[in-house]
Amino acid sequence: MSTCKNSLTNYFKKRNITDNVEEANQVVTQSNPVEEIEVLHTKRLKPNELTDSTTLTTNNTSASTSMIRSTTTSSTLSSPDERDPCHGPAKAKVYILLGPFQPKTNFPTVNGRHFRAEWYNTYPWLEYSLELNRAFCFPCRLRNERKNENPFTITGFHQWKNGTLRLNDHQAASWHKESFAIWKITLQNYNNNTDVLKLINQQHSKQATENRVYLRELIRTAHFLTRQGVSFRGHRENVGSKNRGNFLELLELRSNDNEIIKKKKEEIQFTDYKIQNELIDLMSKQVLNRILREIQQAKYFSIMIDETTDISKLGQVSLVVRYTDDQFKVHERFMGFARTTEMTGEALFNLLLEWLKKLNLDVKNIVAQSYDGASAMRGEYKGVAARLKQIAPCVDVSTRVSSIRNNFGIVSSLYNLIENSAKRHAIFEEIQEEAGLQSLTIKQMSDTRWTCRWDCLKVVLIRYPQIISTLQLIEAPESHLLLHSMESFDFVFHLFIMSEIYLLTNILSKYLQSSQISISQALKQVKMTVDTLKSLRNETEFERFYSKALQMCEENEIDPPKVQRKKKVPARLGGGDKDSTDLNIKDHYRINTYYAVLDTIITSIENRFDENMIHDILLMEKLFLTKELLNENELKQLSKQYSLSYDDIRGEQRLYKTKLTTSSPATLPEIKSFILDNHLNVGLPVMNKLFKILWTIPVNTCECERSFSTLRRIKTYLRSTTGEDRLSGLALLNIEREAEIDYDEIIKEFVSAKCTRKIVF
Incomplete structure (x- = not known):
């Protein structure tokens, strides 16, 4: 055992x-x-x-x-x-x-x-x-x-x-x-x-994914600020500052509901001004490239250029391109700002060529040009292009008729006296309220925005008694001078006639500000305005204005008009001939003021349209709107002007006119539907090109003016040192705020810009 x-x-x-x-x-x-x-x-x-x-x-x-x-x-x-x-x-x-x-x-x-x-x-x-x-x-x-x-x-x-x-x-x-x-x-x-390597890869992949989510939120935040047109940076952006600027403060606000932002803004940040500039540049380039692709697809385009001075006293040139897509929808796109120090024709011409080359736009595809202020800058813009297609409805009558010039000077001084002082403005408001009237403010006179002139004249006309009472209460030397000038028949009479004229031209001005109208539509509106102005040039209408002025003077206890003292002719060699004609006071106002103003504005509007060489445009509208065939010379003119085949135009014209006999469209918008409904844009390619060119020609430069409004909102006195690239990018994203941004593409381009970012993202 x-x-x-x-x-x-x-x-x-x-x-x-x-x-x-x-x-x-x-x-x-x-x-x-x-x-x-x-x-x-x-x-x-x-x-x-x-x-x-x-x-x-x-x-x-x-x-x-x-x-x-x-x-x-x-x-x-x-x-x-x-x-x-x-x-x-x-x-x-x-x-x-x-x-x-x-x-x-x-x-x-x-x-x-x-x-x-x-x-x-x-x-x-x-x-x-x-x-x-x-x-x-x-x-x-x-x-x-x-x-x-x-x-x-x-x-x-x-x-x-x-x-x-x-x-x-x-x-x-x-x-x-x-x-x-x-x-x-x-x-x-x-x-x-x-295992060790895979754990590292998994952790890096997780971090990179979170970093990309954070980067997307940075882009979204920047995009939001550009759409709203508000500033990014603050005066002090250190951690201890109570206001670090809209960009950082908005991220801080969003971090309360977003853990990724809360975590990453402390770890990797990527929030300094250089990153902001890069994100703005990438987004603006994406929008600009999308616009350029549309222009390349449309082929033909028009350019509109205007110039202004910003808050830093720097010259800013705005470029707007107009083009028409395959469905004949008109687009006017802002392309950016360019700084210029010279306004000579050669400097602007070189600036434009360099700009178009940078945008990869062929100058040969330009079918029309528009430059605001052409009457005053014709010599400076002479070298920009061979033709100047400028249509502007408003004419500066104040510089051509001395009495009208004096009236506008009085109104401008009136604005400076009352509206630039809170105390004086309060007096004006109080007088209106005592009279049981709605409180109105006197508008500022503008040299370029003609609608402001109508608004200003309208307020002065309907609040004339209250303005007189205000000037009587204001204790200032300027008020006594203005009161003396306004309490005269001369001022009242000119106020009536200029209010009526600016009422008519203001309607025309607003109509021409639309980007969807054609030249023929503009011409019809202009003709209607000119005819209306001509209808005022008669004795009956003059008597109506003269009687209104007398009535207002009587109501406000103003002396009636007096015959001016005759000027003594100098009794020396070359002193002039004695004026043998004696005019009474009414004839003086009728001939030297009333008729002179109407003749000046009518002639100026007609000349402004005549000098723009719109004969080719009228030929195209005749081609599309009427059943009449264009003759050989007219067809050759169009083919030469736009580099098209004469035989193709001649053949397609007959086919188009044959189809046109079955219906009778009367306007270009109706022609647009007629061509699309009958698929003529495919069957008649040359006619389709001509119709797109017709819609591409601009009527105004209002889009340039709108870009200057954006410029004033973006480059304020607090942001007067904004760089040109950042300014142009902010303006583009603000004006084209409806354009969608591909955030994934922005992230891809941002990461690929530097090798070190590939590790982080």
Whole structure:
């Protein structure tokens, strides 16, 4: 019996088998360091992941084929013989993801004993060598540190008679448990893609994704500010400042509801003025490039240029391009501002050519040009182009008739006296309220905005008694001079006639401000206005204005008109002839004032249209609006002017006129629908080009004026040092606020601008 006990002691050691998680983890912690491939960013596993009873076979391993290939030295899947444990511990590291080599075959019998395949299920770490007919422990062979465990790592175990006892003994060994835990953790790390490099890549990918989300929010914030036309920067943008500017303050506000902004604005920031300029530049270029693609597709375009002086006393030239798409929809697009120091024709011409070259626009495709203020700047713009297509309805009569000039000077001084003082304006308001009238303000006279002149004259006319009372209460030398000038028949009479004239021209001015009207429509409106002005040039209308002026003078106790003292002719050589004609007071106002004003404005409007060489335009409108065929000379003129084939125009004209006989469209908008409905834009390509050219010709430069309104909102006295590129970009994004921005494309261009950004984003 004693012999039996000794033999049992040899097989069963007096210690508990610790197969729980805590012991296994503790064993791993106390073990010696292993090679890098054995422990890859180890982590603690759940209890059910560390037990020896866990089934781990090559069939349920979730590692992909690509991962297996990445751990092998060959590019193809190796044969089972190469996984045989007889090749030593080194091969175990190569096939770590495939696990133990567990072939199922007819195992050879030695002394009536053989290896049993059922042991694979009981001992998932067990593997078998077909070459040696011996069993090995895959985790221990993989680790290969303990020399006293050679039967399961180097030489192999083959005592099949006591196989179960010996396998249990090895499984209970602490060193085996350490090896088993390391193997399981390594597999888990591989299966979860949490090895060191992949963890770094995943973390970087996560950070880059968050950074791109943050960058998108920066772009959205900048885009919002440009659409609203408000400033970006503050006077002080340091952390301690209470107002760091709209851009930073808006980000701070949004960070309350956006964790990404809250986190990243402290980590990577990207909020300084250089980044702002870059984002503005990228967004404006995207909008500009989209406009340029539309212009290239339309081919023909017109240019409109105007000039103004900004708050910094710098000359700013505004360029607007007008074009028509395939559906005959007219577009007038602002292209930007350019700074200029000279207003000579040569300087403007060179500026325009360089600008168009930069935009990659062919000068040969320009079909019309429009420059505001042509009558005053004709000499300066002479070198810009061979033709000047300028249509402006308003004429500066005040510089041509002295009495009218004096009246406008009085009204301008009246505005400066009353509206530039809060105290005097309050007096004017109080007098209106006492009279039971709605409080009105006197408008400022403008040299370019003619509608302002009508608004100003209207207020002075309907509030004349209250203005007189205000001047009587104001204690200032200027008020007495203005009161003396306004309390005269001369001022009242001129006020009546100029109010009537500006009422008519203001209607024309507003009509011509539309970008959707054609030349023929503009001409019709102009003709109607001129005819109306001519209808005022008679005795009856003069008597009406004269009587109104007398009535107002009587109501306000103003002296009636008096005959002016005759000027004495100098009695010297060349002093002039004596005026033998004697005019009474009424004839004087009728001839020297009333008729003179009407003749001046009528003649100026007619001359302004005549000098713009609109004969080609009228030919095209005749071509499209009437059933009459253009003669040979007219067709050749159009073909030469716009580089079109004479034969194509002549043939397509007949086809168009034949189709036109079935209907009678009377206006260009009706012709537009007629061409599209009958698909003539496809069937008659040359006629289609001419019709697009006709719609492309501008009637006014109002879009340039609108850009100057944007300029005044953006470049204020607080932002007077704004750079030219930033100013032009802000103006473009504000004017073209309806244009959509592709934020993803902006992010792509922003990141690719510098190599270091590719790491961050």
